[in-house]
Amino acid sequence: MNPEIASPVPQTPPTHLCQPFQVQWQHRLYFAQNVFSLTSSVLPDVIAFDPLPARVLVVVDQGLLNAQPQYLDEIIRFFQHHTAALTLAGPIIQIPSGELCKNDRRYFDLLCQALHDARLDRHSYVLVIGGGAVLDLTGFAAAIVHRGVRLIRIPSTTLAQADSGVGVKNGINAFGQKNFLGTFSPPWAVINDEALLPTLPHHHWISGFSEAVKVALLKDSAFFDQIQHHAPAIAQRHMPPAVAIIRRAAELHLRHITQGGDPFELTRARPLDFGHWSAHKLESLSRFSLPHGHAVAIGLALDLVYSELIGLCTPPLANQVIACLKTLGLPVWHELLTHTEPLLEGLEEFREHLGGQLTITLVRNPGESLDVHEMDQSAILRAVQKLAEIAST
Amino acid sequence: MNPEIASPVPQTPPTHLCQPFQVQWQHRLYFAQNVFSLTSSVLPDVIAFDPLPARVLVVVDQGLLNAQPQYLDEIIRFFQHHTAALTLAGPIIQIPSGELCKNDRRYFDLLCQALHDARLDRHSYVLVIGGGAVLDLTGFAAAIVHRGVRLIRIPSTTLAQADSGVGVKNGINAFGQKNFLGTFSPPWAVINDEALLPTLPHHHWISGFSEAVKVALLKDSAFFDQIQHHAPAIAQRHMPPAVAIIRRAAELHLRHITQGGDPFELTRARPLDFGHWSAHKLESLSRFSLPHGHAVAIGLALDLVYSELIGLCTPPLANQVIACLKTLGLPVWHELLTHTEPLLEGLEEFREHLGGQLTITLVRNPGESLDVHEMDQSAILRAVQKLAEIAST
Numbered sequence: 001m002n003p004e005i006a007s008p009v010p011q012t013p014p015t016h017l018c019q020p021f022q023v024q025w026q027h028r029l030y031f032a033q034n035v036f037s038l039t040s041s042v043l044p045d046v047i048a049f050d051p052l053p054a055r056v057l058v059v060v061d062q063g064l065l066n067a068q069p070q071y072l073d074e075i076i077r078f079f080q081h082h083t084a085a086l087t088l089a090g091p092i093i094q095i096p097s098g099e100l101c102k103n104d105r106r107y108f109d110l111l112c113q114a115l116h117d118a119r120l121d122r123h124s125y126v127l128v129i130g131g132g133a134v135l136d137l138t139g140f141a142a143a144i145v146h147r148g149v150r151l152i153r154i155p156s157t158t159l160a161q162a163d164s165g166v167g168v169k170n171g172i173n174a175f176g177q178k179n180f181l182g183t184f185s186p187p188w189a190v191i192n193d194e195a196l197l198p199t200l201p202h203h204h205w206i207s208g209f210s211e212a213v214k215v216a217l218l219k220d221s222a223f224f225d226q227i228q229h230h231a232p233a234i235a236q237r238h239m240p241p242a243v244a245i246i247r248r249a250a251e252l253h254l255r256h257i258t259q260g261g262d263p264f265e266l267t268r269a270r271p272l273d274f275g276h277w278s279a280h281k282l283e284s285l286s287r288f289s290l291p292h293g294h295a296v297a298i299g300l301a302l303d304l305v306y307s308e309l310i311g312l313c314t315p316p317l318a319n320q321v322i323a324c325l326k327t328l329g330l331p332v333w334h335e336l337l338t339h340t341e342p343l344l345e346g347l348e349e350f351r352e353h354l355g356g357q358l359t360i361t362l363v364r365n366p367g368e369s370l371d372v373h374e375m376d377q378s379a380i381l382r383a384v385q386k387l388a389e390i391a392s393t
Numbered sequence: 394m395n396p397e398i399a400s401p402v403p404q405t406p407p408t409h410l411c412q413p414f415q416v417q418w419q420h421r422l423y424f425a426q427n428v429f430s431l432t433s434s435v436l437p438d439v440i441a442f443d444p445l446p447a448r449v450l451v452v453v454d455q456g457l458l459n460a461q462p463q464y465l466d467e468i469i470r471f472f473q474h475h476t477a478a479l480t481l482a483g484p485i486i487q488i489p490s491g492e493l494c495k496n497d498r499r500y501f502d503l504l505c506q507a508l509h510d511a512r513l514d515r516h517s518y519v520l521v522i523g524g525g526a527v528l529d530l531t532g533f534a535a536a537i538v539h540r541g542v543r544l545i546r547i548p549s550t551t552l553a554q555a556d557s558g559v560g561v562k563n564g565i566n567a568f569g570q571k572n573f574l575g576t577f578s579p580p581w582a583v584i585n586d587e588a589l590l591p592t593l594p595h596h597h598w599i600s601g602f603s604e605a606v607k608v609a610l611l612k613d614s615a616f617f618d619q620i621q622h623h624a625p626a627i628a629q630r631h632m633p634p635a636v637a638i639i640r641r642a643a644e645l646h647l648r649h650i651t652q653g654g655d656p657f658e659l660t661r662a663r664p665l666d667f668g669h670w671s672a673h674k675l676e677s678l679s680r681f682s683l684p685h686g687h688a689v690a691i692g693l694a695l696d697l698v699y700s701e702l703i704g705l706c707t708p709p710l711a712n713q714v715i716a717c718l719k720t721l722g723l724p725v726w727h728e729l730l731t732h733t734e735p736l737l738e739g740l741e742e743f744r745e746h747l748g749g750q751l752t753i754t755l756v757r758n759p760g761e762s763l764d765v766h767e768m769d770q771s772a773i774l775r776a777v778q779k780l781a782e783i784a785s786t
Contacts, residue, residue, distance in 0.1 A: 017422045026413055116567070259414070265515075
């Protein structure tokens with residue numbers, strides 16, 4: 001008997017199947033003080049442990065250890081105190097601060113090796129404490145080893161606590177491009193520990209507030225009023241208003257991810273990137289000597305002056321925001337803005353990283369944003385000129 | 394006026410926020426014949442193009458080019474014919490077949506460089522045509538460049554068409570471990586082109602049917618009957634029943650991903666990995682000279698004999714499946730099974746890759762699976778012995 005005759009193959013099978021499916025995550029954001037004090041229960045609470053203690057590989061930013069030299073001992077004591085719940089899966093790893101660690105492939109290789117040597121599995125944890133660059137690098141390694149081990153971030157800077165540390169992205173630089181390699185990978189949890197902030201160098205301290213201004217302008221005019229109001233106190237490093245503002249920025253960021261409808265940026269717009277096309281370019285032109293938060297302040301100022309010039313936002317807004325940024329102690333100008341050809345290349349690089357059509361988010365009024373798909377290059381150059389004048393007064 | 398007094402900070406802020414969120418994808422699986430014949434509309438249909446033609450970087454498995462030397466010219470002619478919709482973003486890249494390409498980091502670096510040089514963005518396409526290893530490697534590069542460019546897979550083997558090419562995983566080997574680095578990244582689309590199958594070397598031709606047997610045993614007893622029935626014809630490379638069986642296996646795989654509730658394997662069980670703990674270990678012990686599909690056949694036979702020995706499945710099942718695998722021309726035995734110590738290490742490595750508690754999926758009856766959390770090592774050794782006897786008869 002010919003088996004092909006016995007069970008005939010269907011004659012008109014469908015030519016394709018198209019099935020939607022979804023993946024569900026939890027975004028967990030904790031606000032804490034002194035995570036590694038022996039009485040703090042945040043970390044054991046965050047870790048859903050088996051009968052066996054959770055295995056945790058710890059990665060720390062050297063910048064934090066320079067500012068708080070006792071920090072390593074505190075971590076070790078904390079793990080010794082919580083042996084029933086937590087165990088160190090390997091030696092604590094130190095990574096140098098800033099973009100350097102994302103540029104030099106050796107740090108990435110070192111982390112993959114460490115995750116391998118610690119025999120981490122998909123239910124183990126990488127706990128990383130540091131600024132945005134160290135979080136990005138470590139998060140990328142954690143995201144791809146075994147297709148993802150659990151990542152807990154403790155952002156140690158205002159910038160990372162307000163913005164990137166709360167997000168779902170990671171990455172390293174390659175071929176001279178920022179975040180050329182990376183993934184969208186929700187962390188297991190993020191813990192914003194305010195005790196890490198008082199020892200920040202001042203340029204790091206102030207850096208996160210430009211992202212707070214950004215998210216306020218995009219989403220919440222009352223929050224922008226609040227930042228304007230507290231700007232002098234923040235510049236003087238008063239903790240309570242600063243912590244409240246960072247917390248609000250983190251909450252808005254989390255809400256955007258969880259309720260914005262496109263956490264993995266599968267569609268075109270990237271609405272949190274207001275002011276970022278020129279910021280990214282200025283960072284790279286400065287060989288990353290310009291901190292991200294400072295570059296964002298300049299990028300916001302430029303896009304607002306541009307918006308005013310093309311009649312998109314009403315005149316007082318640009319001046320108001322620039323005054324607020326200056327009061328905070330943030331720059332609104334950099335000589336590299338006058339390098340107009342490379343600056344304008346930043347627009348195309350921004351488009352390329354996002355893909356598809358250029359989409360730039362601008363702000364008409366605080367809390368009221370809109371997307372545009374082209375920018376007038378001559379108006380950008382006039383905006384640069386006008387910003388130079390404003391900045392020099 | 395002290396701004397801290399003017400706008401008091403809330404006294405009892407929440408200590409944490411926990412927000413669920415989800416990401417939605419489409420799984421698109423096309424069944425086609427001769428995708429690059431000039432009259433085929435599948436590829437233009439699959440690509441959602443802008444007013445501008447879609448930019449596509451093509452990666453091809455050298456094994457396929459050896460079997461079908463005209464294939465490169467067909468691709469080039471096809472793109473020349475469809476310039477309104479499609480454009481080649483760079484030279485066509487050739488990658489050698491098999492695990493070699495996942496072991497040697499140079500191929501990964503070469504692909505990242507090629508994606509960079511082609512200036513792909515997140516709305517461009519990588520189109521990869523090849524066996525599972527080339528799909529895994531290329532998919533990994535595509536998943537992490539710019540945090541993911543769109544990937545279209547045209548699996549060229551029975552194994553990739555029935556199983557891995559339809560999935561959401563990618564990866565490369567590192568530190569001697571299979572898929573140590575990788576991601577879960579849904580492809581833009583998968584196109585199973587049956588015209589790629591007739592020229593497969595015989596050991597590749599037969600390789601995919603062990604995964605068909607596996608998924609039939611896990612999910613669909615009627616499908617297992619169908620495979621048993623058509624096994625002699627498949628061994629003789631009759632296309633219609635073979636294509637129908639590969640299609641059904643792919644559909645069951647797709648249904649598992651889209652309706653199984655855990656496409657990114659965030660929980661413990663990995664129910665499609667029946668027979669795979671020993672298969673993975675045998676592959677690595679053989680230094681990947683044992684093809685994956687053959688290793689899976691042996692792994693299925695071993696786990697079924699084991700299940701029979703511990704009384705978990707009824708006696709005829711193991712013999713029935715072994716007879717079916719043998720009729721297909723698949724092996725059910727390998728000398729490396731007698732290396733019992735490294736074999737049993739495979740259990741721990743399997744646990745480690747998945748994380749958490751050991752979970753092994755076994756089958757009680759066709760279509761009826763269950764998870765166990767330990768395996769009796771002495772019973773495994775007796776199963777090896779019994780399998781040796783069965784295989785020699």
